[in-house]
Amino acid sequence: MPSSHVALEAETVRCLKAASDACARRGSKLTELRQQVLTILCQSEKPLGAYQIMEALAKISDRQRVAPPTVYRTLEFLLSIGAVHRIHSINAYMSRSSLGRNACEALFLCEHCGRALEVPNATFQQTINLAANELKFQVQQQAVEISGTCHQCRATNRDDTQIGERS
Numbered sequence: 508m509p510s511s512h513v514a515l516e517a518e519t520v521r522c523l524k525a526a527s528d529a530c531a532r533r534g535s536k537l538t539e540l541r542q543q544v545l546t547i548l549c550q551s552e553k554p555l556g557a558y559q560i561m562e563a564l565a566k567i568s569d570r571q572r573v574a575p576p577t578v579y580r581t582l583e584f585l586l587s588i589g590a591v592h593r594i595h596s597i598n599a600y601m602s603r604s605s606l607g608r609n610a611c612e613a614l615f616l617c618e619h620c621g622r623a624l625e626v627p628n629a630t631f632q633q634t635i636n637l638a639a640n641e642l643k644f645q646v647q648q649q650a651v652e653i654s655g656t657c658h659q660c661r662a663t664n665r666d667d668t669q670i671g672e673r674s
């Protein structure tokens with residue numbers, strides 16, 4: 508699948524550039540480890556937990572095994588610049604395509620295959636901004652998590668189970 512591979516590479520480059528710009532604005536740097544973690548998340552089809560990220564890091568680099576606190580610190584940093592999402596319901600992380608764009612994301616999480624689809628939405632953003640202003644609430648992170656069954660799993664399971672059907 509060469510075309511989607513090219514698209515994935517382009518998306519990874521775009522994410523790294525956006526993260527690097529966000530770092531520059533804060534006077535910090537996108538270190539090699541931060542780049543590697545972000546690249547792993549950009550190229551994963553599914554959100555990953557910290558331990559899966561550690562395993563992926565061990566595969567791509569010769570460095571000594573990265574300790575969990577280091578991975579968590581790196582993830583905290585990437586969260587703080589808006590480069591990744593923490594998905595609370597499954598305790599995992601995914602890259603965020605909308606860094607630098609004014610849009611809240613709806614994260615559609617498939618309970619069957621674990622894939623996550625990120626849909627940025629400016630209307631959600633306006634609604635959240637409005638509510639936050641009324642409450643005088645400072646928003647730190649925002650994403651709407653929606654769990655269910657993805658298109659592919661629905662197609663696969665249509666014959667044996669009636670996923671998503673209501674009687």
Ligand SMILES: [Zn+2]
Pocket residue numbers: 617618619620621622656657658659660661
């Ligand atoms: Zn699925």
